[in-house]
Amino acid sequence: MFGLGAAGIAAAGAGAIAAHSLLQEPPVAHASSASDPVPFYGGHQAGIVTPAQDRLHFAAFDVTTDEKAELVDLLQEWTAAAARLTQGREAGTFGAVGGSAEAAPDDTGEALGLPASGLTLTIGFGPSLFDDRFGLAGRRPPALADLPKFPGDQLVPEISGGDICVQACAHDPQVAVHAIRNLARIGFGRVSVRWSQLGFGRTSSTSRAQATPRNLMGFKDGTNNMKLEDAALLREQLWAAPQDGADWMAGGSYLVTRKIRMTIETWDRTSLREQEDIFGRSKGEGAPVGRKNEFDPVDLAAMRPDAHVRLAHPSAHGDAHLLRRGYNYVDGSDGLGRLDAGLFFIAYQRDPRKQFVPVQMSLAKADPLNEYIKHISSGLFACPPGVEDAGDYWGRALFA
């Protein structure tokens, strides 16, 4: 699909920015227990292949300053705060304990006493950041091409897009909420929250060490997700490389978010057979049609032609994989007697034009699940490589 094996990447990347990160396979950032910190510094940002934590707070920001210098200042301040927060420390050096009582504390305080809880903070830059405000138009990566309109899209502009996103994942939601809130507070006067989304339950595993969780349709989700153990596949299909057309993105990844509302009340009235036929898997075990166990090889020919698993399968899209790390959400009720619930879909990849877009186009056209779901929000972001050390900052290579 990508026309590049590991050898091709190695050749093209020799001498390029961040190529060492790509070649040396930096240690994967993950916590060993649910309360431990995840390393912040590294060649790739944490929160991508990090084993998916249980809880999410995702925020998209609009930049409200027109001064590039102010934006760069903010990114530096955010990076310093993120380095502290992800290690279980307060957002600034003057917190709720000690310091001058006449000033507002640097930290809002609600995570005082809580451990790091596996917090990761992952930043991304949206297409709108590459307009004429900051002189970045010439640096927009080819892979950050606007998503096409998919059949059936019912996107709400107010909860779509954004100049910058921050994905906060943690095992404790209070820790994830605290992190986003403190970044928003630091950004006051320079960015404002465009939209934000809490997710209460992860719907994908990103490591073989994790059990496959269930989405709100009751099915195991992401059984064949791209996972951190798939080293060759990650090189080929997750991480941007120098030769991809945007040097500053080498070691980064492209993020697509979709808020997918489910009409769960209708789904819940369909028969078990219909549900299983639509997905192409059994509901209890998650085994592919005609198989016995969840991880048995998929037999596409045994499924109905429009089964979800079949339509989305890599073999139907030039071997395109995604690293999904979405979350279930419930936003209360919808005023019509129904729960306002669904999936906040999150997928990382090397090039959405070759991965998310063809897969979603195929699903949008034919997936029988469309009767029960509605895409109401969409986001696309270029997530730069990791922060190397305390002298580095989020997006340095873009703004330098």
Next chain:
Amino acid sequence: MFGLGAAGIAAAGAGAIAAHSLLQEPPVAHASSASDPVPFYGGHQAGIVTPAQDRLHFAAFDVTTDEKAELVDLLQEWTAAAARLTQGREAGTFGAVGGSAEAAPDDTGEALGLPASGLTLTIGFGPSLFDDRFGLAGRRPPALADLPKFPGDQLVPEISGGDICVQACAHDPQVAVHAIRNLARIGFGRVSVRWSQLGFGRTSSTSRAQATPRNLMGFKDGTNNMKLEDAALLREQLWAAPQDGADWMAGGSYLVTRKIRMTIETWDRTSLREQEDIFGRSKGEGAPVGRKNEFDPVDLAAMRPDAHVRLAHPSAHGDAHLLRRGYNYVDGSDGLGRLDAGLFFIAYQRDPRKQFVPVQMSLAKADPLNEYIKHISSGLFACPPGVEDAGDYWGRALFA
């Protein structure tokens, strides 16, 4: 305040319905680890003095049938489902595994494989249930008197009130969400979800074994909350007694919910001293003004006259206590660049007229916190006594 000691209750309760529950101090229902089940049957409903679990899904329902018999059927079906769900089982006997594939499964499936996670389901009946639809007008308890309008209230009717509420608390939000969803599904055609609220972090302890958590203002909340170890106080101020004017409520409790939006961005810009003076406690330790440690006795005279702790203190309200078990919430952002966040306040008590109402009236009039908060939703519910065994059901004494 109540003019009734334990001896008075014992005398009045002799021979009355459920009096044995009040006198014998039934074993407190709580799980020993975060994944264990909480006993469902007992003299009191679980989810009140049960040590507050970490996560909440609260739902208020409107009854859509006018047939009392259909409502009673529903309560019986709900009780049977709740008895199963709280023990970590599926909502019905025909789940996603086994049974006829031609029928919709009894259970929606997203909690398959998850443990009970301390799930409790607690039902309450709102004032509107006691109108003329079901012949219950004469059985409305005196303590279920409509709440007065408090100064500053900005209540949104669509997310206030409700004929019936169900509070689902669990250590895993997927388990709490699953329970509410399955009860809503069972209720199809008889009730519809009026409003629902997720809470991600508990803001009160209901047992001395729990550390005091923090609200989104960054302060420890509920240090002097009524707790399950306060046996005499619970008898006097938590559980309704036969002589309270509604026999069917003996062993039950009255629930007040308030959704309190915080303008956290403004709060976060106030000085540490101002924040601490307003609360009457230090932010880090949570010690009362002039004291050193969280649980040191409060010295009201050392605080400003309108400090939150001072205004709300039992000594200012005839020794009125509340059992609070509220949750932090974030509902995304508000379209104005701010997080839509705050406290979903939950308090149980024997008589809101003597407990919540005077305390809240005093706060609504003078609390300097009002500059940073807004009450946008209100709920009042009579939570009946517990379900004794498999032959009993939620609200039997009311409908019998």
